[in-house]
Amino acid sequence: MKYISTRGNAPELTFEEAMLTGLARDGGLYVPETIPTLSKDEIAAMAGLSYEEVAFRVMKPFIGDTFTDEEFKGIIARAYANFRHDARAPLVQLGPNHFLMELFHGPTLAFKDFAMQLIGQLFQFSLARRNERVTIVGATSGDTGSAAIEAFRGLDNVDVFILFPDGRVSDIQRKQMTTPADANVHALAMEGDFDDCQAKLKDMFNDFEFRDGVKLAGVNSINWARVLAQVVYYFTTAVSLGAPARNISFTVPTGNFGDIFAGYIAKKMGLPIDRLVIATNQNDILHRTMETAAYTKEGVTPSISPSMDIQVSSNFERALFYAYGGDGNAVAQLMEELKEGSFSISQGAMESLRDHFDSGRTSEAETVETIKWGFTHTGEVLCPHSACGVKVANQHLNETPMITLATAHPAKFPDAVENAIGVRPALPPHMQDMMDKPERVTKVPNELEHLKTLIKDRIAAR
């Protein structure tokens, strides 16, 4: 299986190369040259299997012969061994025909663990056998950073630097990044917002001398291996509700479009998904795009669902690539226009997007109302991100079963939840001592040269 860039102008890579690289050298994102499909019988045969077994069957066609079957099964087993629920992604019911997929039973209590724990194991295996080291630099609005640090801390062949917007992540998110004592972990609190962090990350990747010098690797949701890991739970949950004999719809709290894009891949692989509903918070660029066909940057307004506070949604580029029939030049041109602040999507591409995706937005007040609604009507305590999803899903219910993705544990956002329902959600016991541990963090300015020097110095000192 070969991987190609969404901008059509970077070398083709193997799965392993695409995984270790992250962003393509033409600024694009890697996608598989073709999307493998599974037959109805193959999907039906997943009923009743373990999460790990389904993960193997779904991901295997994308990795080709990168690993032997036995090696890949070992990697998957180690990745999910630290989850605290045997189903990994259990479903609970919220109402008639409405289900919640709980994706917060991993080590850092957010769905990012599904991809990051797998990537940690994949990197460790690949780097050890290639006898290589890499420097991972990630930008985070909160959950990616903690999930990456948890997945890579203590590994011999990796340094992990995480840029997060100073003062704009929750206390718990920050502590998850700043309390691990491992020498290969570097938490960087940058001035600015998440988009500034993400822009600096892109600049580092586009500086080839630096990129090659420190062997930069990206684990943001632009990394194809992360998308792939997330395809799996669409299969496990849809099959548990009767797919492929029945269609299923999903609503996904969305920021960078990685999670919902994985659902689109599941659909392309043959899973009978009816609607994929994009749920945004007040930072609603994707909802506006679906309504108006104009993708227009506006400033970020901080919300109580900070992991969705973005104005540029990087994985949307992958959706555009497919909507434009795989035309990398067209995508490259849109991205060029975006530098000026906006681009318009052609009518044909817009029709193609609307064939699969619906959208809705949630205001701050509606998020709070929905946390209350969930608690009163179902007993489920929703995190603010999951509440955005539930609110939008409630507007899209019909005869097709709807699964809303619960992307984080409510205890990661205790203030917002307590404000809504008057109950402060408790951290699981294994995390309670974290709040008292000393923090290690470096404040950094929003300046490329400063960041590059800091990273080089830290690596040299190890």
Ligand SMILES: *Cc1c(COP(=O)(O)O)cnc(C)c1O
């Ligand atoms: C990252 C994140 C999201 C957004 O996911 P994307 O893949 O970026 O769309 C939503 N909720 C939570 C809790 C997250 O951590």
